[in-house]
Amino acid sequence: MQFHSPLTLRRRQFLQAGSTFAFAALSRPLLADDRLTTHDGFTTRLRAAKARVRMVGEEYPATEVWAYNGIEPGPVLRVRQGTPIRVTVMNELDETTTVHWHGMRLPNAMDGVPGLTQQPIKPGERFDYAFTPPDAGTFWYHSHDDSLIQLGRGLAGALIVEEAEPPVVDRELLWTIQDWRLTEDAQIAPGFNNRMEAAMDGRIGNTVTINGRVPDSVRVRAGERIRLRLLNAAIARIMSLRFEGHRPMIVALDGQPCEPHEPADGRILLGPAMRADVMLDMQGDPGRSYRVVDDFYGQFAYALVRFAYDKAPAVRAHPSDAPMRLPANPVPRPDLKTTSVREVRLQGGMMGGMGLRSGRMGMGGTAVWAINGQSMTGDGDPHMPPLFEIARGRSCILDIHNETAWWHPMHLHGHSFRVLDRDGRPEPYDIWGDTVLVRPRERVRVAFVADNPGDWMFHCHVMEHQVGGLMTVIRVT
Ligand code: C2O
Ligand code: CU
Ligand code: CU
Numbered sequence: 001m002q003f004h005s006p007l008t009l010r011r012r013q014f015l016q017a018g019s020t021f022a023f024a025a026l027s028r029p030l031l032a033d034d035r036l037t038t039h040d041g042f043t044t045r046l047r048a049a050k051a052r053v054r055m056v057g058e059e060y061p062a063t064e065v066w067a068y069n070g071i072e073p074g075p076v077l078r079v080r081q082g083t084p085i086r087v088t089v090m091n092e093l094d095e096t097t098t099v100h101w102h103g104m105r106l107p108n109a110m111d112g113v114p115g116l117t118q119q120p121i122k123p124g125e126r127f128d129y130a131f132t133p134p135d136a137g138t139f140w141y142h143s144h145d146d147s148l149i150q151l152g153r154g155l156a157g158a159l160i161v162e163e164a165e166p167p168v169v170d171r172e173l174l175w176t177i178q179d180w181r182l183t184e185d186a187q188i189a190p191g192f193n194n195r196m197e198a199a200m201d202g203r204i205g206n207t208v209t210i211n212g213r214v215p216d217s218v219r220v221r222a223g224e225r226i227r228l229r230l231l232n233a234a235i236a237r238i239m240s241l242r243f244e245g246h247r248p249m250i251v252a253l254d255g256q257p258c259e260p261h262e263p264a265d266g267r268i269l270l271g272p273a274m275r276a277d278v279m280l281d282m283q284g285d286p287g288r289s290y291r292v293v294d295d296f297y298g299q300f301a302y303a304l305v306r307f308a309y310d311k312a313p314a315v316r317a318h319p320s321d322a323p324m325r326l327p328a329n330p331v332p333r334p335d336l337k338t339t340s341v342r343e344v345r346l347q348g349g350m351m352g353g354m355g356l357r358s359g360r361m362g363m364g365g366t367a368v369w370a371i372n373g374q375s376m377t378g379d380g381d382p383h384m385p386p387l388f389e390i391a392r393g394r395s396c397i398l399d400i401h402n403e404t405a406w407w408h409p410m411h412l413h414g415h416s417f418r419v420l421d422r423d424g425r426p427e428p429y430d431i432w433g434d435t436v437l438v439r440p441r442e443r444v445r446v447a448f449v450a451d452n453p454g455d456w457m458f459h460c461h462v463m464e465h466q467v468g469g470l471m472t473v474i475r476v477t
Contacts, residue, residue, distance in 0.1 A: 042085045046074060046099065048143070048155060049092035056207065056214050060186040065154035066093060072212040073176045073233065074141070074157025081136040081161050087129045089121060093150075096120035099129060100144035101159065102273060103255050103416070103434045105331075106131040108454025111413055114145045115382040116455055116473065121145075135329035135416070136163040137255025138229040138275040140176075145379055148463040149192055152203065152235045154178070160229065161255070168322040169279070170224040170315070174211070177304070179234035181205035198464035199350040199368045201406055202236030208294070210305060217289060217306040223314030225322070226280045227251075232270040235463040238407055238437070240296035241268040241304065245284050249324055252277035256416050256432035257326035267295075271409030271437035273461035277326070281319040287311045331416045331432060334395035334447040341397045342388050344410075345372050346438070346460075346470060351405040367469040369404075369460070375469030380457065386475035387458070390450045397447045398458075402438045408465060411435040412474070413456040417448035435461055450476040 051070040052062035068074030079085050091097050098120055100112035110131045114120035121127045133139075139159040143150035158176050181189040181203060197203050207214060220226065228248070232239055248268060249260045254275050263269070268276050284290050289308040295301035348369040367375030376384050390396050397420070402408060411434055419431045422444050438444050459471035 042079055042083055043087075044075075044077065044085075045069075045088045045090060046141075047090045047092055048097050053212060055180070055209055055212060056182070056186050063180075063182065063186050063188065065188065066150060067154050068157055072154045073178065074155070076158045076160060076174060077141070078160045078162060079133060081133060081164060084130065084132045088126055089129060090126045091121040091123055094123055096122055096145050097143050097150060097155070098127070098145045099141050100413075101129070101131070101139065101141050102411075103137070103139040103275075104131065104159075105134050105414060105416065105452060108414065108452070108456070111454070111456070112144045113413070113457055114379050116380050116457070133161045135255055135331065136161045136327070137252055137257070137329065138174075138231060138277055139255050140231055140233060140273075140275070142233070147379055148235065148467045151463055152192055153188060156233045158229070158231055163327050165327060167227070167251075167279075167324060167326060168320070169227040170221075170320075172227045172229070173218070174229045174231070176211050176231045176233050177239065178209050178212070179205040179237040180207045180209065182207045193464065193467070195366070195368070196350075198468045199348075202462040202464040204237050204297075205234070208234075208237070208302070208304060215305040217308040219310060220282045220284075220307050221310050221312060221315050222282055222284060222286045223316040223319075224282050225320040226282060228278045228280055230268065230270060230276045230278060232272055232274050234272050236272060238272070238296050238409075239268075239270045239294045239304075241270070242266055242293045242295060243280070243290070244293065245290040246280055246282070246307075248278040248280055250276055251279055251324050251326050253431055254416065254433035254435055256329060256331065258431055259429050260324040261429055269296075269437060271407065271435065271461065272463075273409055273411055273435045274433070274437065279324045282307070282309070283319060284309050286313060329416075332449040332451055334397075334418060334449050336395070336397075336447060339395040339397045339447060340390060341399055342390075343372070344387070344398050344400045344458075346400065346402045346404055346408055346410070347371070347373065348375075348469065349404045349406050349465075369465050369468050369470035371458075371470060371472045374472065376471045376473070377469050378467055380471060380473070384473070386455060387472040389475040389477050392450060392453050392476055394450050395447060396450050397445055400436070400438055400444045400446070402440060402442050402444075405440050406465075407440060408438045408470065409435050409461040410438055410458065411461045412448070412458045414452045414454065415448045415450070415456065417446040420445040420447055452476055
């Protein structure tokens with residue numbers, strides 16, 4: 001058997017198995033392109049339970065998912081920067097759960113990591129999460145218990161923190177993008193922890209949805225300016241989005257504002273868990289339609305969605321000249337002269353050349369991956385010593401070496417970091433985030449001020465990688 005074949009083989013297999021279905025699904029009309037819910041209050045409830053939702057065409061049966069409040073993705077929580085929020089999570093699943101507020105710089109006890117920051121919420125029980133979002137931006141929430149299954153079955157939703165003075169746009173859209181492996185009768189395919197996939201790029205699906213639907217087109221007006229919030233809520237699929245006929249400007253990544261800039265080679269690269277806020281001046285021709293193409297996996301490129309222009313003339317003659325820049329968030333800047341530098345080596349996986357003999361097991365999982373020779377598996381192991389400790393207030397550089405043949409969106413809880421450089425080349429923009437996409441064999445350095453005390457997860461956000469050992473804890477004392 002040739003060694004390079006499993007990946008292509010596997011893809012071909014699933015494309016064959018799912019292709020009729022996936023293509024039929026992709027041509028369905030879009031019913032709801034931006035299901036934005038506004039919450040007036042700052043108190044709300046999330047009920048985690050099984051639900052049946054229409055994800056693909058009406059001629060298919062409804063898909064059984066695990067969802068918040070019976071909708072997929074869960075309700076969009078819109079809150080104000082600096083205003084306290086309280087969310088009561090009610091567990092109506094048959095197993096324990098928690099909710100993690102991804103990207104939030106919040107108190108450790110509210111971080112939603114079972115065993116580490118709280119007791120898991122038992123079936124029939126509830127837990128109150130209360131915190132005050134310090135930063136405006138595009139964030140999200142998701143289960144952090146039985147993560148691969150619970151996130152993979154749909155327990156996720158967007159959390160939007162509004163700026164006190166948002167930039168002027170004509171319209172705002174939110175695309176929560178999810179990737180599913182569906183069977184011919186539109187059910188989530190079983191077999192979540194396939195060992196072969198877990199050692200490669202994870203479970204890539206055959207059906208991509210926007211806000212819980214296989215989309216066809218989004219209606220737009222010529223000349224309008226749209227703020228588009230993109231959230232990759234897939235468990236494994238990386239996306240590289242190209243907007244035909246348009247020039248998207250990135251104004252924030254992972255909720256943190258940046259200097260407005262066009263993405264490198266016109267593609268917005270989003271690993272699982274990553275967000276981008278994009279300004280789109282709709283400069284296409286009235287009556288025409290333009291595709292948004294995801295070509296990350298090369299020959300498996302597909303049209304995610306289309307912008308369908310109304311026939312009416314442009315709403316303005318020239319693109320809006322309103323400033324795009326978002327107001328800054330109060331994230332502390334690391335002092336690069338006094339940082340403590342910590343080496344983080346990502347190891348294992350297929351072709352990783354590592355036996356993982358030293359890997360330690362966490363709760364119910366097999367180690368396929370490791371960080372500095374240690375594998376924390378499952379949903380974490382509270383008894384494993386932290387990767388390192390850092391004194392509160394210190395600046396810290398994570399010097400991440402990807403020694404594997406695979407991509408890893410590495411995510412740090414409770415902090416936002418600045419991406420310094422890749423393979424020694426400085427990032428061209430002042431980029432911040434909570435998740436950094438590390439290429440195969442790449443070395444990336446990120447810096448942050450460890451100002452938030454507690455035990456914080458640092459893990460890959462490809463779910464099989466996380467539960468398979470690409471996870472650790474950083475302790476801020
Ligand atoms: Cu979005 Cu530890 O997760
Ligand atoms: Cu997180
Ligand atoms: Cu990974």
